[in-house]
Amino acid sequence: MTAHVIDGRKIAAALSEEVAAERDAAAARGERLGLATLSVGDDPAAAAYLRRIDRTAARLRVPHRSVTLAGSARIEEVLAAVHELNGDPSVSGILVLRPLPEHLDEAEVFAALDPVKDVEAVHPENAGLLALGTPRYVPSTAAAVYHLVDTWLAEIGEEPSAFYRRSRIVVVGRSNNVGKPAVSLAYAKQAAVTSVDEWASVGGRLGTHTRRGDVLIVAAGVPGLIRAEHVRAGAVVVDVGINVVDDGGGSRIVGDVAWDEVVGRARAITPVPGGVGPVTDVWLIRTTILAARHRTETT
Ligand SMILES: NC(=O)C1=CN([C@@H]2O[C@H](COP(=O)(O)OP(=O)(O)OC[C@H]3O[C@@H](n4cnc5c(N)ncnc54)[C@H](OP(=O)(O)O)[C@@H]3O)[C@@H](O)[C@H]2O)C=CC1
């Protein structure tokens, strides 16, 4: 078997058209759209994402304001920047890039966000709503994961709700940003759910769990972590990992899945690059547009 390759770039292009229509409708209602990003320090993954956000926002004609603080910034300065963005009427959505430098408490920064502008649902109120199955905003990466699978299901004529109800979804990685939201969304789909973190690997039981997945979502940040032996034959594999590896002088991006092995075992698979990443950017802009509507409704 050779897996169907789910084309994230194509799916992102189609989604972009929907989002452009949503932007036009929001503008016609007089809503003020704008995304602000806040980054502290110069983490390469965060910088790469920031460049992508900038391009995607420009392409979809949603203003993007980027605030960058030095890696040595004190928590007071970071909180002051958040408060400034909270009060800026040209900003409907705020994203705080991860990782923050070690000396900063992520939770303190997230709790300072205006919940109505918190497009990644990291404020406790929004994270709580997501965990309860009544999200205000769906974090972009987890949203992108299911958008890719749902689009493929539609293409092959499978009804998503029936598919998920008879499936086990296994999520590798349980960060607040990616793994946990992916689990919350899996609950909402009434799938059977398994969540594992690094201890499954340490204990030599990763494959025991992952082989049970009809859908296997991998967000660990470990290149090549998932090999053929970890995958149920005929599974749907979604690779979230973005890892920069040396490539004889240059560098290239690979996911967490050993592509060459797993492509022969899965039923469908998302590539890296060109899978989850391109859809994530567009989803962020979509949420920024939604946030403008919420602001209009709450003020
Ligand atoms: N495509 C996209 O749009 C995006 C991609 N990413 C990428 O996704 C990956 C994960 O990101 P993020 O969630 O932020 O990362 P984090 O580092 O915050 O979390 C990683 C999670 O994976 C777990 N983990 C680490 N090693 C293993 C292992 N050997 N076996 C099983 N689990 C393991 C960790 O376990 P423990 O909790 O025990 O430490 C942790 O729960 C990264 O490669 C990142 O670059 C991130 C955001 C968006």
Ligand SMILES: Nc1nc(=O)c2c([nH]1)NC[C@@H]1CN(c3ccc(C(=O)N[C@@H](CCC(=O)O)C(=O)O)cc3)C=[N+]21
């Ligand atoms: N608060 C926060 N939220 C994030 O979602 C977040 C973050 N911080 N910090 C950094 C990581 C990384 N990240 C990427 C998303 C898409 C691509 C992406 O689209 N990559 C292209 C490849 C690009 C290339 O080839 O250079 C692709 O997958 O096709 C990359 C990286 C989001 N992150």
